[in-house]
Amino acid sequence: MSKVLSKVKNGFLAFVGFIINAVWGFLCDCARSLKAFYSDYRAYILTVFTLGSLALSVFYFQYSGQRIIEGIVDFGTSISYYFGCVYGMEFDISPTVLEFSKFDFEKAIWLPFTWEEFLVLWEHYWEVWATWENVQAYFLWLGDLLFYVSQVALMVSPLIILLVLFFRRYLSTENTDHNKDSKVMILHRKFTHKVLVPVKTWFKEYFEFIKFHGFWWKSFLVIWLYNFNLIGITVELLAFYFFFVASFDFATIYGQTVKLLVDLSVAIFTIPVWGWVIIGFVIWELIAYKMGYNNLQHSERKNRGFINERSLITFVCGTMGSGKTTAITDMALSESVEFHDQAYKILLDIDFEFFRFPWQNFQEWLKTLFIRHVIYSPFTCKEAIKKLHYWFNEARKHPENAKAIRRYLKKEYGYKWSISNPFDYDIDHYGGKFWNGVLEVDLWQDLEDYTQAYLIYIMTSSLILANYSIRTDERIIDLGNFPVWDSNFFRKERHRIIKSHHAHILDFDMLRLGKKIIDNNPNFYAFGIGVYVISEIDKERQNALNLQEIKASALECNQKNDMFNEMLKMVRHATVIRNVPFVHFFVDAQRPEDWGANARETAEVVHIEDKCEARVLLPWFSPWRFFEFIYDWVYGKIESVYVDYSVIRGDNTFLVWALKWLGAVFKHHYERTYNKFGCVVLKLGLESGRLEGDLLSKKYYLCFQKIYKDRFNTAAMAGFFAKIAKHADIGLNDLPEYAETTATDDELAKANSHFYRRIAKYSDMVESEATR
Amino acid sequence: MKKFKQFLYVLLILAVALFIGYFIFTITVL
Numbered sequence: 001m002s003k004v005l006s007k008v009k010n011g012f013l014a015f016v017g018f019i020i021n022a023v024w025g026f027l028c029d030c031a032r033s034l035k036a037f038y039s040d041y042r043a044y045i046l047t048v049f050t051l052g053s054l055a056l057s058v059f060y061f062q063y064s065g066q067r068i069i070e071g072i073v074d075f076g077t078s079i080s081y082y083f084g085c086v087y088g089m090e091f092d093i094s095p096t097v098l099e100f101s102k103f104d105f106e107k108a109i110w111l112p113f114t115w116e117e118f119l120v121l122w123e124h125y126w127e128v129w130a131t132w133e134n135v136q137a138y139f140l141w142l143g144d145l146l147f148y149v150s151q152v153a154l155m156v157s158p159l160i161i162l163l164v165l166f167f168r169r170y171l172s173t174e175n176t177d178h179n180k181d182s183k184v185m186i187l188h189r190k191f192t193h194k195v196l197v198p199v200k201t202w203f204k205e206y207f208e209f210i211k212f213h214g215f216w217w218k219s220f221l222v223i224w225l226y227n228f229n230l231i232g233i234t235v236e237l238l239a240f241y242f243f244f245v246a247s248f249d250f251a252t253i254y255g256q257t258v259k260l261l262v263d264l265s266v267a268i269f270t271i272p273v274w275g276w277v278i279i280g281f282v283i284w285e286l287i288a289y290k291m292g293y294n295n296l297q298h299s300e301r302k303n304r305g306f307i308n309e310r311s312l313i314t315f316v317c318g319t320m321g322s323g324k325t326t327a328i329t330d331m332a333l334s335e336s337v338e339f340h341d342q343a344y345k346i347l348l349d350i351d352f353e354f355f356r357f358p359w360q361n362f363q364e365w366l367k368t369l370f371i372r373h374v375i376y377s378p379f380t381c382k383e384a385i386k387k388l389h390y391w392f393n394e395a396r397k398h399p400e401n402a403k404a405i406r407r408y409l410k411k412e413y414g415y416k417w418s419i420s421n422p423f424d425y426d427i428d429h430y431g432g433k434f435w436n437g438v439l440e441v442d443l444w445q446d447l448e449d450y451t452q453a454y455l456i457y458i459m460t461s462s463l464i465l466a467n468y469s470i471r472t473d474e475r476i477i478d479l480g481n482f483p484v485w486d487s488n489f490f491r492k493e494r495h496r497i498i499k500s501h502h503a504h505i506l507d508f509d510m511l512r513l514g515k516k517i518i519d520n521n522p523n524f525y526a527f528g529i530g531v532y533v534i535s536e537i538d539k540e541r542q543n544a545l546n547l548q549e550i551k552a553s554a555l556e557c558n559q560k561n562d563m564f565n566e567m568l569k570m571v572r573h574a575t576v577i578r579n580v581p582f583v584h585f586f587v588d589a590q591r592p593e594d595w596g597a598n599a600r601e602t603a604e605v606v607h608i609e610d611k612c613e614a615r616v617l618l619p620w621f622s623p624w625r626f627f628e629f630i631y632d633w634v635y636g637k638i639e640s641v642y643v644d645y646s647v648i649r650g651d652n653t654f655l656v657w658a659l660k661w662l663g664a665v666f667k668h669h670y671e672r673t674y675n676k677f678g679c680v681v682l683k684l685g686l687e688s689g690r691l692e693g694d695l696l697s698k699k700y701y702l703c704f705q706k707i708y709k710d711r712f713n714t715a716a717m718a719g720f721f722a723k724i725a726k727h728a729d730i731g732l733n734d735l736p737e738y739a740e741t742t743a744t745d746d747e748l749a750k751a752n753s754h755f756y757r758r759i760a761k762y763s764d765m766v767e768s769e770a771t772r
Numbered sequence: 773m774k775k776f777k778q779f780l781y782v783l784l785i786l787a788v789a790l791f792i793g794y795f796i797f798t799i800t801v802l
Contacts, residue, residue, distance in 0.1 A: 121802070129798045138797045142790075629778045 042209050046216050053223040061227040066103045067263060068226075070096075071235030078242040085246035097239040098252055100259060111261060115254045166655055171644060177651040184654040228267035233260065289492070292618035292677045296490045299617070299679055299701035303334050306700055311604050312572060313585040315537070315689065317592045318608030325535050325716070327608065327682060327700060328586040329470055330707045332503075332533045335584050336463040336472060337487040339456060339531065344485075346453035346578050350446045353434045354425075361423040362447070363482065366454050368414040377528050378577065381451040388413065388422070389444045395419045452577045456529055458483060464503040465510075466533035467540075468716035473500040473709075489706035506532060508540070514563030515556075527567075529575045529582040535716065537587035538594030547596070565599040592691055601689035606698070610683040617703075618677040631670050638663035678704040 037043045057064070074097040081095045100113060112118045128134050181189065210217050225231055240256050243249075271279070307314075314331065318324040351359055369375045375384050391409055395402040402419045409415035417424045422443075432443040456463070462472045475486040509521040511532075516524060534540065541559055552560040568585070575583040585603070589595055592605050621627045638659050645656050680702045685695030738747055748756050 125798060125802060128802060129795070134798060134801065135794075137801065138794050141797060142793075629782055632778070 037213065040209070042206055043213075045206075046210060046213070050216060050220050050223065053220060053227070057223055057227050061229075061266065063103060063266060064226050064229045064232055067101060067229055067232035068235060070101060070103075071232045071239060074239035075235055075242070078239040082242040082246045095239075095243045095247075097236065097243050098255065100255075101262065111258050113255065113258055115251060118254060163655070167641060167645075170653060170656070171648050173649070175649050175651055177649075180651040182651060182653045185652050185657060188654050188657070228270070229263050230267075233263050236260075236263065288619050288621070292621075293490055293492065295617035295619075296677065296679070296703055296705065299703055300334065300489060300706070302699070303330070303701055304338060306698060307331055307335055307338065307584075310584075310606075312581060312583060313568065313587070313603035313689075314606060315592065315595070315600060315603040316586065316588040316606045316608065317590065318588075319590060322608040323611055323680070323682060323702065324588040324590075324608055325468075325712070325714070326702060326707055327606075328533055328535065328588050329712050330700075330702055331586050332464050332466070332470060332531045332584075333472065333489070333706065333711065335531045335586070337474065337485075339463050339529075339582055340474070340485050340487060342580050342582070343453040343456040343577075346580065347450060347457060349578075350450045350453075353436070353441060353446060354430075354443055356430045357425045357443070358423050360481065361417055362450070363454065365413075365415060365417075365423065366451060367458070370455065370458060372414065374413065375451060375455055377526065378452045378455070378575070379528075381455050382448050384413070385444060385448045385451055388415070389447075392419070392422055449578050456577075456582060457485075460501070462501040462503050463529070464531045464533060465506040466503040466535075467506045467508075468503075468533075468535055468712060470503040470533065470712050471500050471710055472503070475499070489703070491705075503533065504530075506534065508564075511564050511567050512557070512562040513567045515558075515561045517557045527574060532583070532585045534585070534587040536589060538589035538591065541595055541599060543594055543596045559596075565596070565602075568599055569602055592689075597689075603689045605687050605689055605691065607685040607687070607695065608682055609685045609695075612681040612683065614674075614678050614680045614704075616674055616677045617679050618673055621673055621677070627673075628670075631666055635663055635666050635670070638666075675704050675708070680704075 074095070077093050077096045080093045083089050084093075112121055236259070240252075244252070314328075316324045316328050316331075318327075351357075366375065369384060375381045388409070391405050395405045406415075406419040409419070421427055427443070434441045434443075434446070458476070460476055462470070464470055464472065476483050477486055507521065507523040509516040509518055510523050510527045512524070541564065547559055550558045550560050552558075554561060571583050571585070572581045575581050587595075587603070592600060592607075616628075642656065642660055642663065682700040682702060684698040684700055686698050687693060687695050736747075736750065745760075749760065
């Protein structure tokens with residue numbers, strides 16, 4: 001007995017020792033972190049602010065504490081009421097949430113507490129509203145307001161006149177003192193370097209300091225949530241929720257709204273007017289930005305709808321500068337995202353067909369095959385599954401060889417699961433067939449489709465093949481399980497281009513069934529899935545008229561013997577997975593007729609008929625709205641003053657610097673918003689490749705944030721011209737000019753024109769005959 | 773035309789503000 005007692009005693013002492021040790025350790029940790037915290041003098045400022053807020057909680061915002069206690073009581077009675085109603089239990093408690101606060105709050109709002117009182121007031125309101133006296137009183141008040149505004153304007157106007165006079169004085173003296181600062185400017189620069197920049201840096205570092213010490217800013221936040229009664233409101237909201245879902249008494253909503261306003265009045269009256277202006281502006285901006293981003297996403301969805309409606313070859317035509325290459329680039333970017341989405345849909349469909357199949361194992365295996373370069377095209381995907389299927393059948397037919405087959409599969413294919421049950425899927429128990437209502441789908445067929453779709457899904461390089469460079473920046477997020485794509489073209493945060501891919505170089509030999517430029521070109525065999533983009537297809541393929549002299553029997557590869565057109569007509573067959581073709585050609589040219597009809601008629605022709613004026617999809621900003629009106633006015637004025645100044649003077653004066661700074665603030669905001677939310681609508685006319693019938697009107701949205709983010713170079717083929725230009729010893733300035741408005745014979749001869757040479761030939765003949 | 777359109781929008785905003793202001797003013801005199 002004594003032994004047991006002593007064991008209990010020892011155990012108890014050990015437990016107490018452990019607790020004391022843990023508490024001591026915790027206290028030591030706290031002391032250490034506090035010591036580290038207070039080693040920085042900024043910690044004292046933060047502490048003063050936090051303790052000051054806490055003092056306000058105790059001495060000024062007592063109402064908040066009282067309301068939390070009331071809220072907890074209300075919550076308790078509401079819960080009792082809820083269980084009483086829902087489970088038929090009898091409690092002799094009435095929900096106190098319906099009662100108003102017992103504590104008087106001096107800044108309570110003036111709304112009546114009951115609905116009946118409110119109705120009386122409501123009637124009275126409209127009676128007053130409709131009286132002529134009230135209208136007169138309103139305009140009198142407005143007149144008073146305008147009087148004060150004009151008084152302020154009167155006080156400010158001499159300053160403006162003074163500014164104008166200053167400018168006049170500036171502009172009356174010319175100088176070429178380049179970058180020389182005026183006296184005020186020197187003072188300003190000193191003030192900026194010695195005061196403004198250090199203060200700005202201090203505040204920046206102080207906010208970083210606060211951000212780093214999470215405990216302190218969170219405590220500060222909680223104190224002010226308490227002060228402004230928001231904790232009490234949350235508890236009351238929960239109390240009313242439980243009362244309402246049990247009672248559905250809509251008549252109580254008015255009373256609760258008044259109660260909420262009374263509770264909010266703490267914040268409403270404590271925060272000063274300028275505080276509310278800032279809060280209002282921030283809320284306004286948040287709503288506007290949310291709507292702006294929704295508009296951008298909506299435009300992108302409409303574009304995807306347009307592309308999905310198209311056939312496999314989309315031929316965009318338009319004049320120079322109409323934006324046809326921009327349009328096909330934008331379409332290719334969207335289609336590349338669409339391919340990922342389509343592949344994802346196939347993966348999910350198959351996943352649910354055999355929902356018991358351990359897809360995680362299968363995905364792991366596919367990743368291994370992808371890394372080992374066993375699967376790299378739809379064909380290799382099919383082959384891998386076919387081989388696996390074959391070896392599984394062999395193992396079943398000859399169980400004595402199962403172990404050897406498993407060893408072989410592990411070595412060659414990295415397969416590490418059961419040999420009797422593929423990927424540990426109990427095929428005998430759960431079955432290997434799925435009846436889809438029309439067909440009996442085989443598991444192995446599904447695995448083939450899954451592998452092909454998975455290959456498209458996890459390929460991190462671009463799905464675009466083009467005859468010019470296109471940059472893509474979709475990001476794959478892979479935590480080691482099923483990866484997801486972040487394909488959002490519109491980002492709220494400042495998104496720097498860190499990692500991106502570029503389109504693959506389109507080797508035209510890939511698209512030639514017949515003769516090729518490089519015999520036995522290995523790239524030819526790589527033809528398959530992808531978004532193919534060909535700019536200036538007319539110059540590449542030409543039409544029958546241009547190819548008159550070209551013979552199909554020629555030894556060299558040409559447009560008549562390369563069987564490009566035949567390939568184009570059959571592309572679908574190489575790229576279909578579960579009836580979804582993973583191929584799309586986007587091509588462009590200036591005139592549709594310039595591309596031979598044989599190939600063109602396989603395409604849909606999209607004419608760019610018009611390009612609307614760019615508009616900003618951010619609400620309350622768009623060209624005809626408020627901000628641009630102010631921007632145009634302010635920036636216009638500043639720009640004209642600045643240009644005048646920079647023509648006449650070369651030095652720096654403070655006033656012009658200040659104006660330029662203001663102009664830059666406006667311009668930067670305008671430029672950023674314009675680039676983020678700008679959108680041009682292309683008005684398109686759609687017709688078949690046979691170029692007959694009426695044009696069908698369509699729209700396509702070019703959003704700047706998507707297409708002008710260094711996606712492609714509008715001078716994509718500048719490389720060729722650079723090769724020519726590097727040999728040039730003369731520039732435009734060195735070329736001879738005409739001496740007068742009538743060109744001389746010698747000057748015309750310098751034009752090296754076919755036309756002038758022809759005329760010169762006859763005029764020379766006439767001259768020689770005349771002299772003879 | 774664009775400037776005129778902008779001017780009309782500013783007038784419209786002012787008119788709406790005047791109208792809404794009347795409602796708020798009536799509340800304050802109750």
